[in-house]
Amino acid sequence: xxxQQPITGNGPNSGRGLALNTHPGMHTLNSxxxxxxxxxDGDAGLEGTENGHENRRDIGDxxxxxxxxxxxxxxxxxxxxxxxxxxxxxxxxFSVLCEIKEKTGLSMRNTQEEEPPDPQLVRLxxxxxxxxxxxxxxxxxxxxxxxxxTSSGGMSPDSSLExxxxxxxxxxxxxxxxxxxxxYEQACSEFxxxxxxxxxxxxxxxxxxxxxxxxxxxxxxxxxxxIQTQLKQSTCEAVMILRSRxxxxxxxxxxxxxxATEVLNEYFYSHLSNPYPSEEAKEELAKQCSITxxxxxxxxxxxxxxxxxxxxxxxxEANLYAMKTAMGATQREGSPQTPNSTGSGSFSLSGxxxxxxxVPPVNGEQPGxxxxxxxxxxSERLYSPRESRTNGTWQEQNxxxxxxxxxxxxxxx
DNA sequence: CTTGATGATTGGTA
DNA sequence: TACCAATCATCAAG
Numbered sequence: 001x002x003x004q005q006p007i008t009g010n011g012p013n014s015g016r017g018l019a020l021n022t023h024p025g026m027h028t029l030n031s032x033x034x035x036x037x038x039x040x041d042g043d044a045g046l047e048g049t050e051n052g053h054e055n056r057r058d059i060g061d062x063x064x065x066x067x068x069x070x071x072x073x074x075x076x077x078x079x080x081x082x083x084x085x086x087x088x089x090x091x092x093x094f095s096v097l098c099e100i101k102e103k104t105g106l107s108m109r110n111t112q113e114e115e116p117p118d119p120q121l122v123r124l125x126x127x128x129x130x131x132x133x134x135x136x137x138x139x140x141x142x143x144x145x146x147x148x149x150t151s152s153g154g155m156s157p158d159s160s161l162e163x164x165x166x167x168x169x170x171x172x173x174x175x176x177x178x179x180x181x182x183x184y185e186q187a188c189s190e191f192x193x194x195x196x197x198x199x200x201x202x203x204x205x206x207x208x209x210x211x212x213x214x215x216x217x218x219x220x221x222x223x224x225x226x227i228q229t230q231l232k233q234s235t236c237e238a239v240m241i242l243r244s245r246x247x248x249x250x251x252x253x254x255x256x257x258x259x260a261t262e263v264l265n266e267y268f269y270s271h272l273s274n275p276y277p278s279e280e281a282k283e284e285l286a287k288q289c290s291i292t293x294x295x296x297x298x299x300x301x302x303x304x305x306x307x308x309x310x311x312x313x314x315x316x317e318a319n320l321y322a323m324k325t326a327m328g329a330t331q332r333e334g335s336p337q338t339p340n341s342t343g344s345g346s347f348s349l350s351g352x353x354x355x356x357x358x359v360p361p362v363n364g365e366q367p368g369x370x371x372x373x374x375x376x377x378x379s380e381r382l383y384s385p386r387e388s389r390t391n392g393t394w395q396e397q398n399x400x401x402x403x404x405x406x407x408x409x410x411x412x413x
Numbered sequence: 414c415t416t417g418a419t420g421a422t423t424g425g426t427a
Numbered sequence: 428t429a430c431c432a433a434t435c436a437t438c439a440a441g
Contacts, residue, residue, distance in 0.1 A: 304431085
């Protein structure tokens with residue numbers, strides 16, 4: 001039998017609603033600023049050039065031009081810039097600068113390359129998938145989660161309301177999760193494109209290697225994925241809270257309907273010598289009572305133990321149901337006989353075998369096969385295969401006292 | 414509020 | 428694994 005799913009984190013009374021609009025980090029999205037950019041103006045990107053060795057006149061000239069570029073007018077500068085770009089030494093110089101850059105500052109960050117995927121993130125992903133939040137299908141996932149949640153104990157019929165409520169809330173969480181995720185992804189790609197464009201543009205005026213761009217993109221992605229982790233975390237939290245509430249609600253006991261109790265009692269008392277419904281019988285009963293099979297099992301478990309504990313207390317009930325069943329039996333048989341017509345104190349339910357207060361057949365005959373007078377809904381095939389085992393224990397300990405008014409039963413207590 | 418009824422849960426057993 | 432026995436938690440009548 002399945003138990004409740006483990007509820008992690010908040011207890012049922014945590015008092016936290018489904019604060020889905022307040023994911024930590026969601027607001028930070030808009031406040032993510034691009035990392036400090038190199039100034040795009042003329043004198044940017046010249047680091048590492050001051051120590052230019054003047055063993056070559058060309059290089060010296062170029063550097064000189066670069067250094068003085070800001071002193072010039074815009075037109076002049078543009079012209080010079082163009083000239084520089086066209087200079088035959090430009091590509092070589094540029095690549096040298098890139099190399100220097102690569103070997104100095106940036107190489108330090110080089111050490112922290114590709115980390116393995118964050119185990120926490122993996123766990124969150126798995127959980128969201130399992131809960132049907134991150135799954136591909138909108139309805140399917142949620143339904144699966146609900147069925148997983150409900151399979152533990154089954155639900156009373158009136159809990160279908162809670163069920164749909166749960167489904168609705170879960171899909172709400174799902175929707176929010178997906179819109180937020182989309183937002184993040186969009187923002188991430190937008191931001192990445194923006195930065196890449198900037199860097200590409202700057203690469204015309206300063207040494208920006210493709211590797212550097214790559215690294216920058218990786219950094220941005222890391223930042224965004226940490227925000228995403230927060231989103232996933234809070235989504236998980238919301239699902240957990242929802243779940244615990246749902247299960248809590250299920251835990252609240254509701255009495256079965258009168259009709260359901262009647263059906264169960266009918267079966268119980270008409271099989272009193274062996275009140276162990278088979279799987280099939282349980283299924284049938286569950287269907288009739290609109291409860292789950294495990295609820296049927298619970299009911300019979302409780303009933304057996306309580307009956308056994310205090311048989312006399314159930315005497316009246318037993319009589320009642322014996323009468324009822326007998327009535328049904330006689331009517332089905334087409335007999336005009338009424339149950340009372342058998343006379344006071346004499347419920348001679350000849351056709352109803354163990355139906356009557358569990359008095360086992362004295363001749364050791366299998367009581368379960370006296371089906372003639374029983375409700376046709378419980379046909380012979382529904383008898384429990386465990387009969388042989390349970391018969392002994394149940395019969396020996398539970399031969400009930402004779403009903404009031406019933407003469408000389410074979411058991412007295 | 415008290416109390417008995419009752420559905421569910423849990424730990425143990427065969 | 429089904430069942431028992433004890434117990435818990437809630438319902439509902441008084």
